[in-house]
Amino acid sequence: MAYMYKTKSSQYNRAEVIQSFRWKIGPVLPHDIQEKLHFSEKEYFKNHSAAIKSYISEMDIDLTVDMVPPKDPYIQVRVLEDIGEVSLGDHSVSLTKNSLHFLRRTDAEQFISQGLMEEFLE
Known part of the structure; x- marks a missing residue:
């Protein structure tokens, strides 16, 4: 038992x-x-x-985003691995290794959690 x-x-x-x-x-x-x-x-x-x-x-609610609203809905990120061309809302962007982008936090979080990009803090 x-x-x-x-x-x-x-x-x-x-x-x-x-x-x-x-x-x-x-x-x-x-x-x-x-x-x-x-x-x-x-x-x-x-x-x-x-x-x-x-x-x-x-x-019609995204439960995967932070429970505490961020101060700014956009963040600057650095791509750590080549991801390729990605459609983000109304536009597409090429996410190549070491490139910097200013993205909506909700668009970037999935890639950050997978270790494909990181928030870039100056």
Whole structure:
């Protein structure tokens, strides 16, 4: 009985960690994390992400942005890895390594959480 309790507790803890990835990293997991997940855990992450996306769309509110409103909705960022051409709202931008951009915080946060860019503080 104690073994079964530990196994369920361990599974619950892993499920919590996988859920937290969605909030901290975003809808796409880095390859090094994906390699460490079992197939069913990858499916769990995919389904959890889909549920969040559906809820955000239905409620028309983005739950993935900061709970405290930023002072300025725009930030300056430096691109750490070549990302390529990205469509951001009404325009597209080429995000090449080491380039600097002034972007809406909500557009940049996904890339920042994935480690592809960083906020550039002068």
